[in-house]
Amino acid sequence: MSFFNSLGRSMTRGQRPKRSPTPTSATFPPTDTVSQNGAPPSPTVTAPKPLYLCSPFVEAALVKGNFKTIVMLPKYVDIMEWVAVNIFDFYTHLNEFYGVITECCTQQNCPTMSAGLTLNYTWINQDRKSVHLPAPTYIDYVMTWVQNLLDDENSFPTKSGQEFSPSFPSTVKHVYRQLLRVFAHIYHAHYTHLLHLRSEPHFNSLFAHFLAFGREYELLEVKDVKGSASAPVGVGLLWEKWKDMGLLEG
Template sequence: MSFLNTIRGLGRGSKKNKKDLEPTQPSLYAHSNLSGSNLRRTQSPTKGSPTKMSARGATGNYTSSPTKRNKLQQQQQPQFEQQHHHHQQPQQSEQSMLPLKRSTVQTVSSNATSAEPPLFLCEPYVKSALVKGSFKTIVQLPKYVDSFEWLALNIFELFNHLNRFYGVIQEYDTPETCPTMNAGPNTNYLWLNSNGQAVNLPACQYIEYVIAWISNKLNDQSVFPTKNGGAFPPNFVKDCKNITRQMFRIFAHIYYNHFDTIVHLSLEAHWNSFFAHFVSFVKEFNLVDRTEMEPLIPLIDNLEQQGKII
């Protein structure tokens, strides 16, 4: 079943009308039974700044040749050097290839427990889904398919869908509503500026940096080759981990801060199923550590109990 087609046309800055919720073409799930090894992405997710997607990003189909892509401008590409601050003990981990901006995670200890669970953990929303059963067979590597091609194809498609979902709620994600990039009361994602100082950014600015960085990665032929015979770089898996980790942070922020908007638009079933698919994929290939997924562990555990994630 293709659930993401129903949000086709809801790009950044577009109007949210019921008539827009019509499927237009096969989605990612059309690739689940592929048995050939020549899997190629069909177009770069964004060309230029992702803040300009609006109508162009909302209505365009991914059909043009990837070999004709123009190089993206590099002036806003962030670099992600992940540092996790647990009880004031930072631990440095991976760096990406481009020596620009970076981000950190700040975990805030709290003795008080929330009286009420977040909306996405309440029934009936936590059980709302379009797909019955798990996504295990969808994310597994098909026979005779190159593993790097499979990773690249799925990351490309998942990022496109996440970018479109963010376009749906972007107008509600402002510096006033979300002055920090948080994922609940205990997790805050900070930005390391050029001086190495950890600073708070509005969530919308943080996410725009992330989207620009991922877009540039996907458009870089040396990282995500699309031409026949193109070789994947030795650090390809590391890039995939960095990309999916940042994608998870966008999921977490939206769940904690904009799930009410998702419900208002009657998209909670689509969103939950999409998230279950994403988590199934990153678990299948060990792309995101469980510690990184801590803000949404209660939801992930619930989805596992429901059999949607195995």
């Protein structure tokens, strides 16, 4: 099902639940964007295999089988409402996970928004300059921006009869990309904390669901989940592993 080819579909919508608060109260200008900046790889840098790629952690999940079955559009449901509700759910659950490990994600522990050995996401500020931010600041900007969008009836309408904006597909794709970066940082920098909490089956299932949904509705860009040869995204290998295991579509 192509999300971007289904703008004309609509249906009566019910009220969605109130959004959960972000971890902190920092504000984020909706016009800001982010860019990816990877440092050149060092030939002397070696690292052990990430735990999230190792057995039994890579197999840990609450859902068995292919995730495509749970992302398919239900009969008689408007596709944009389906996408909006799922994006809200992904944001809410990811926000809750981050809230649990936020004490570990500090400016001292995470001075950059890293998602791989040679990958740090950078922020484009109001002067259109690319700047490095500590991961907690970067994530707070993203989560606050998404929260504000979800609360905006013009962006995510909840009233019956109110139509989605023509810009909704591009907006939600941008939201998806930013949430993917938060997932990528947590896997890279904080997966051990999830293991200590025995939360890896829940987090793996959430991320696999997130990837399957993005693939199904054309929100996921392969370059965003895999990165480049010089700056690969750590979870790119996890994506490939889950495809090989039959959890995700190719």
